[in-house]
Amino acid sequence: MKKELIEILCQKSFKYSKEPVFKLVSGKMSQFYVNCKPTTLSPRGMFLVGHLVFDEIKELNVTGVGGLTFGADPIATATAFASELKSRPIKAFSIRKTQKDHGIVKWIEGDMSPGEQVVIIDDVATTGGSTIKAIERARSEGLDVVKAVILVDRQEGGLENIRKHVEDVSAIISRDELIRQWSSDNDS
Structure with a gap:
């Protein structure tokens, strides 16, 4: 499954250049760019991601998986779906980028309660900033973050x-x- 996911990521989500031409969120320039959404939102990519993340967390005593919207959302949903298929249900949740200011003011959307053990996920980590923000917000809502998984x-x-x-x-x-696979695909 992992090898196939790497191949799909290289086809749909990974770009590489000998010169640093890709501008990152930090403002820094990079030789490569990763946008996981075309993969995580594709049917086969979603299937593979859900199963691989579930396999990574299935031994933990967690009830939820989620992260900062939007990068984590398809991964959380795919993982929750895979968990139900494997008869070990784990709920998905989403953490807002800005706090809701109407109704019940909260950071998290989903069927989660304070005290539940959860895994924070993210699609890509460079400095880890968005994952750390998700961890802090989950904890501020009373969730017990026991692990982080990065795609x-x-x-x-x-x-x-x-x-x-x-x-x-x-x-x-x-x-x-990804670079090994990309190089292998582009050497021919």
Whole structure:
């Protein structure tokens, strides 16, 4: 499953250039760009992501999986769906970028209650900033964050930064794995 997901990410979500031409959120320029949404929103990509993330967290005693909208949303939904297929249901939730200012004022959407153990997910980690923000917001709503799972680690210190906020952090796919696949696909 992982090999197939790497192939799909290289086809739909990964761009590489010998010169740093891609501007990141930080303003820094990079040789590569990863936008996981074309993959995580595709039927096969969603299937693979859901199963791979579920396999990463299935041994934990967690009831929810989610992260900062929008990057985490398709991953959380796919994971929740896969968890039900495997008879080990884990709920999906979404963390807002801006706090709701009407009705019940809260950061989190989904059927979650304070005290529940959860996994925070993100599609890509560079510095880890959005994942850390999600961890902080989940905790402010009373959730117990026990792990963070990143779909693609750009290998630029993000996992190490996230680890300062939650000890158990893992990535499904690394930048090096994407570059190896991309190079293999483009050498012909």
